[in-house]
Amino acid sequence: GENVEQHPSTLSVQEGDSAVIKCTYSDSASNYFPWYKQELGKRPQLIIDIRSNVGEKKDQRIAVTLNKTAKHFSLHITETQPEDSAVYFCAASISSNDYKLSFGAGTTVTVRA
Amino acid sequence: IAGITQAPTSQILAAGRRMTLRCTQDMRHNAMYWYRQDLGLGLRLIHYSNTAGTTGKGEVPDGYSVSRANTDDFPLTLASAVPSQTSVYFCASSKQGGSQPQHFGDGTRLSIL
Numbered sequence: 590g591e592n593v594e595q596h597p598s599t600l601s602v603q604e605g606d607s608a609v610i611k612c613t614y615s616d617s618a619s620n621y622f623p624w625y626k627q628e629l630g631k632r633p634q635l636i637i638d639i640r641s642n643v644g645e646k647k648d649q650r651i652a653v654t655l656n657k658t659a660k661h662f663s664l665h666i667t668e669t670q671p672e673d674s675a676v677y678f679c680a681a682s683i684s685s686n687d688y689k690l691s692f693g694a695g696t697t698v699t700v701r702a
Numbered sequence: 703i704a705g706i707t708q709a710p711t712s713q714i715l716a717a718g719r720r721m722t723l724r725c726t727q728d729m730r731h732n733a734m735y736w737y738r739q740d741l742g743l744g745l746r747l748i749h750y751s752n753t754a755g756t757t758g759k760g761e762v763p764d765g766y767s768v769s770r771a772n773t774d775d776f777p778l779t780l781a782s783a784v785p786s787q788t789s790v791y792f793c794a795s796s797k798q799g800g801s802q803p804q805h806f807g808d809g810t811r812l813s814i815l
Contacts (some may be wrong), residue, residue, distance in 0.1 A: 621801030632806040688800035693742040
């Protein structure tokens, strides 16, 4: 989506390894950064989010880090499992659009058994 | 179970026809959204509503209209469908507009021939 770039577009990892997805944004006033997981044919589901007053947030095997100066944020998945295979989307609130979310294009993560 | 219900699940439509996608939520969320999801482009915001009685344009509003007569319902209408509107459409809601977690429906797969 506009203003949010996501890399890589595809990611293949061995089960048990870590996966990292990075997103950059252009709006320095963005203040909310959620991550969504979408399994094939399913709805996007919120897995973790972070606000601009926090640098890092963890939830079990998932963590998100935010670098406001560089305007990028990353999703870290540790000890990957086959059920982590999905498409992951980052998003950032855009001040010019009433802080509505702008989504990245998505990363397809495949965890190899 | 509280959540968002979208209908129909899928639809094949002839170009030029009018179509309304339905979205209902029972979480008493003030804000609702319509996105389209196309391969490689992520989720793009079509229209949104911060509260009943108000609507706003998103990133790709052309060819679509919405209404928000009450808190629960947020229908999306294609007045005269074109093949480029072939997509998967997701409705979402959040407690308030702006920088808030959004909850998604199961989507409507729409094919315009």
